[in-house]
Amino acid sequence: MSEENRQYWRWREYHLVIPERKPKGSNIITAGVDVGSVSSKAAIMVDGQVYSVSIMRTGSSSSDSAKKVMEWALEGTGLKLSDIHYIVGTGYGRVNVPMAHNTLTEIACHAKGANYIWGPTVRTILDVGGQDIKAIKCDEKGKVLAFLMNDKCAAGTGRGMEVLADLLKIPIEDMGEMSLKVDEEPDPVSCTCVAFARTEAMGLLRRGWSREKVLAAYMRAMAIRMCNLLERVGCERDLVVTGGQSRNIGIIKRLERMLGMNTLPPPKWEENGLDPMAAGAIGAALFAKSLYEKTKSQHNSRG
Amino acid sequence: MRLIITYYGYMDGSGEYYIVVDSEKCNGCGECITQCPKQVLEITRTIVDLEEQLVAAVKEEHRKNIKYTCSACKPEKATPPCVSACGRKAITCIWKPKVP
Numbered sequence: 473m474s475e476e477n478r479q480y481w482r483w484r485e486y487h488l489v490i491p492e493r494k495p496k497g498s499n500i501i502t503a504g505v506d507v508g509s510v511s512s513k514a515a516i517m518v519d520g521q522v523y524s525v526s527i528m529r530t531g532s533s534s535s536d537s538a539k540k541v542m543e544w545a546l547e548g549t550g551l552k553l554s555d556i557h558y559i560v561g562t563g564y565g566r567v568n569v570p571m572a573h574n575t576l577t578e579i580a581c582h583a584k585g586a587n588y589i590w591g592p593t594v595r596t597i598l599d600v601g602g603q604d605i606k607a608i609k610c611d612e613k614g615k616v617l618a619f620l621m622n623d624k625c626a627a628g629t630g631r632g633m634e635v636l637a638d639l640l641k642i643p644i645e646d647m648g649e650m651s652l653k654v655d656e657e658p659d660p661v662s663c664t665c666v667a668f669a670r671t672e673a674m675g676l677l678r679r680g681w682s683r684e685k686v687l688a689a690y691m692r693a694m695a696i697r698m699c700n701l702l703e704r705v706g707c708e709r710d711l712v713v714t715g716g717q718s719r720n721i722g723i724i725k726r727l728e729r730m731l732g733m734n735t736l737p738p739p740k741w742e743e744n745g746l747d748p749m750a751a752g753a754i755g756a757a758l759f760a761k762s763l764y765e766k767t768k769s770q771h772n773s774r775g
Numbered sequence: 776m777r778l779i780i781t782y783y784g785y786m787d788g789s790g791e792y793y794i795v796v797d798s799e800k801c802n803g804c805g806e807c808i809t810q811c812p813k814q815v816l817e818i819t820r821t822i823v824d825l826e827e828q829l830v831a832a833v834k835e836e837h838r839k840n841i842k843y844t845c846s847a848c849k850p851e852k853a854t855p856p857c858v859s860a861c862g863r864k865a866i867t868c869i870w871k872p873k874v875p
Contacts, residue, residue: 564835576822579781604839615824620782620793621838700786704793759822766825 481634483644483716487526488745489548493518501551502558502764504756505538505572506581507565510602510630511716512537513753514545515745516556520761522745522754524549530602534565542571558764560756564603576759578752579608579619585755586712587614589746590736595708598698598727599751600717602630607701609708614755620705629694630716635670636690640683648722651687658685660693687722695726702731712736718748779823782869783833784841790872792841792849794857796831800865803829810860813837813844831866 495501495518502520506513507530516524526544530537538561546553553571561569562581569575578599586597592612599606609618637644658681661672669690676686694717702711713735717723728734741747746754784793798821808816808831819832837844848855850868858866 574822580822616779618780618782697786704782704786704791762825763822 478641480637480641480643483634485526485528487524487544487547488742489524490522490745493521493523494549495523495551500761500764501556502560502757502760503542503545503556504581504753504758504760505542505559505561505569506563506578506750506752506756507534507538507541507561507569508563508578508602508715508752509565509604510634511749512541512563512565513750514541515750515753515757516545516549516551517754517757517761520758522757525745525747525750525753527747527749530565534568535570538565538569538571558760558767560760560763562752562756573760574763576756579606579616581752581755581759582606582714583608583610583616583755584614584758585751585753586610586714586748587612588754588758589739589748589751590710590712593710594712594736596702596705596711597751598702598711598713599715600629600698600713600720600723601715604629605698605701607705609705618705620701632669632690632694633717633720636673636687639670639673640677640686642683642687645719647687648691648720648724650684651691651722652725653684654682654688657692658689660696661689662693691720691722692726694723695730698723698727699730707731707733709733710736712748714748714751716749779821781832783838784869787842788873791869792845792871793869794833794841794845794855795867795869796833797865797867798823798828798830800863801830801861802863802865803831805831806862807831807857807860807866810856812848812856815841815844816857 499518503516512530514526524545526541528541559572561572561575562578566575582599586594597608607620610616673686738748739746779798781796782793803818805818815837817834818829850870855868858868
């Protein structure tokens, strides 16, 4: 692809199967499908262990995206959709997940997923998604205690980063690292709207700011907003970040600096599938297992 | 314990404004819905400890519009109707204007 036509915003879609978890005979196979505003995630679990994960861009139709991401998760597993005992849909587009047996809010799923990914010490989860930021407090079992959803618009979220990547012509995966290459933190951008932030960023470039400095100003503004949100629910250890921006080192580092608190680093998700971006789908698949076991035991007790 | 507190609202240069629903107190009666002049609220089905529970929530389409939709009811002079509608005190409203 020529430099001219390069799509800087395009983040990596992927699909991962963990062969050693291959289901045999009598396992419980469940799945979670999380249709977000920007990305769709699916996770297949065998007896509550992640077996397959897929992440792709959400298209114009939520139901098509749900179908596609689920098909992708099934690829290379030898499973068919009908082999899955229970599917839970979640996320912004959860009402449009056609194959789901049940739907749950993404809040419950993210808390459950984070508890699975990082363990019982997680108390605060910051989910930075494509179009909003959510702060969730949970107990040692991953049960939601408090939940705060903000905000009016998409600045300071994944979509905002995509816009900025295109504007500055920097591959989206490199933005976090690049934003840390400033000698001194600039003032944060003032705008909280993607459309205006774009104009503001262009203005800064024209004034001779380096791309690194513009990035730093933008990410600093994002981190401040996240901090404010966390203060409202009360930020307790351990803190984790889920959603697409969990990959953004520029945000994470700034957030940690402002809070004076480290976040738990993500596990090696490229190997074990415990991807913080897929926390919602993983949580949904875990709920699917519990719900399936519950329906089965009710069925049995009725004889 | 099924304590889940949900904050719907925003925080910006003008201050912070949240409509807060306490699911432990809410019994899903729906009285708040009838009192809301802008039809912002609805009763949703959530699963807590694998049991279904009905709880009041801000409709998905209003979640990013609270600044505008709910501005008339800001608790500056009177208690917002959704708050006074609830006999169980499950809904509260936080409005903290930013002092310049």
